[in-house]
Amino acid sequence: MNLKDYVIVTGMPGVQKIVATRNNGMLVEDLDTGKVRLAPSRKHQFSPLDSMSMYVTGEEDSIALKEVFQSMLDKLNETPPISPDSPTAELRTYFTAVVPNHDPERVHASDIKKAIRWFTFMNDRGLLTGDPDADEEE
Numbered sequence: 001m002n003l004k005d006y007v008i009v010t011g012m013p014g015v016q017k018i019v020a021t022r023n024n025g026m027l028v029e030d031l032d033t034g035k036v037r038l039a040p041s042r043k044h045q046f047s048p049l050d051s052m053s054m055y056v057t058g059e060e061d062s063i064a065l066k067e068v069f070q071s072m073l074d075k076l077n078e079t080p081p082i083s084p085d086s087p088t089a090e091l092r093t094y095f096t097a098v099v100p101n102h103d104p105e106r107v108h109a110s111d112i113k114k115a116i117r118w119f120t121f122m123n124d125r126g127l128l129t130g131d132p133d134a135d136e137e138e
Contacts, residue, residue, distance in 0.1 A: 001066045001073075001129055003049040006122070010045045014121050018048075031125055049118065054099070055106040063099075065115070072098050072119050073128055081120055084113040091116075 009016050009028060016028035016039075025040040039046070053062035072081065079097045082090060088109040095102060095112045122128050 001070055003066050003069070006049045006127070008047040008049065008118070009039050011043065012039065015049065015118055015127075031121075031127070054111065054115070055103040056099070056101045057103050058101055065118075068099055068115055069119050069122075069128060072115075073123070076123075081116050084116045084120075 005018050006015050007018050007026070007028065009026075012028070012030075015031060017031055019027040019029050019036050021027070022038070024042075025038050025044070026046060027036055028039050029036045049065055052065040054065065054068055055062050075098050079094065082094045084091075086094075091109050091112045092104065095107070095115075096104075119128070
């Protein structure tokens, strides 16, 4: 699963694909329309999906978002994603089923909602593959 080409841009809906970077911003492609536009760094903030992680309990402090997505993808048939607008208790129950070692004190309901939204957005467009080591081969 390769998330390095995808970014969340404030003020733009969904996940955007990075086309190119410039000194004054980033060229991003809307995954629905295919339209490429400049997102100026003065107006927008950029959050690459590849650099995001979620808190877990245990020896490691966090796991990469791609590992969370891989777990959601692996358990897609037995535990399909719920609506991000579900009550907090249902969100927590779902997330505990797919990422059992997440830290419930530091992973908030808003974090779970974002993860579900981004996963659903990318999975519906066929951008998530079942190969967890796909990005390491490049």
